[in-house]
Amino acid sequence: MQEGMRARPATGEACPALADDLLRGADAIAQFVFGDAGQRRKVYYYASEAKVKLPVFRMGNVICARKSRLLGWIEMQEGAQ
Numbered sequence: 001m002q003e004g005m006r007a008r009p010a011t012g013e014a015c016p017a018l019a020d021d022l023l024r025g026a027d028a029i030a031q032f033v034f035g036d037a038g039q040r041r042k043v044y045y046y047a048s049e050a051k052v053k054l055p056v057f058r059m060g061n062v063i064c065a066r067k068s069r070l071l072g073w074i075e076m077q078e079g080a081q
Contacts, residue, residue, distance in 0.1 A: 021066045029056070029065050033074075052077065 023029045026040035033054075034042060046054040047063060055069045 016053060023065045023067060023070075024059070024062055026063050027044050029063065029070070031052075032065075033070060 012034075018035065023032055026043040027037040029043045030039040031037045033039075043054065043063065046052075047056045054065065055073050056063050056065045
């Protein structure tokens with residue numbers, strides 16, 4: 001199997017591995033969104049208390065997000081202005 005690829009669906013297209021799109025933990029999300037892992041408190045704020053919430057989910061006690069969903073959310077916020 002090719003690195004970073006899973007088994008092919010019935011359509012024959014290659015599926016990227018979910019792990020390539022997944023961010024685990026507030027530090028990883030903060031690094032991706034803000035460019036600084038030290039901004040982890042902002043991640044928790046935008047995930048729970050902010051008027052417009054970050055698209056995150058939890059796996060147990062760990063906050064997680066998909067890179068693709070975060071990019072889409074950012075584009076949507078840009079269009080809302």
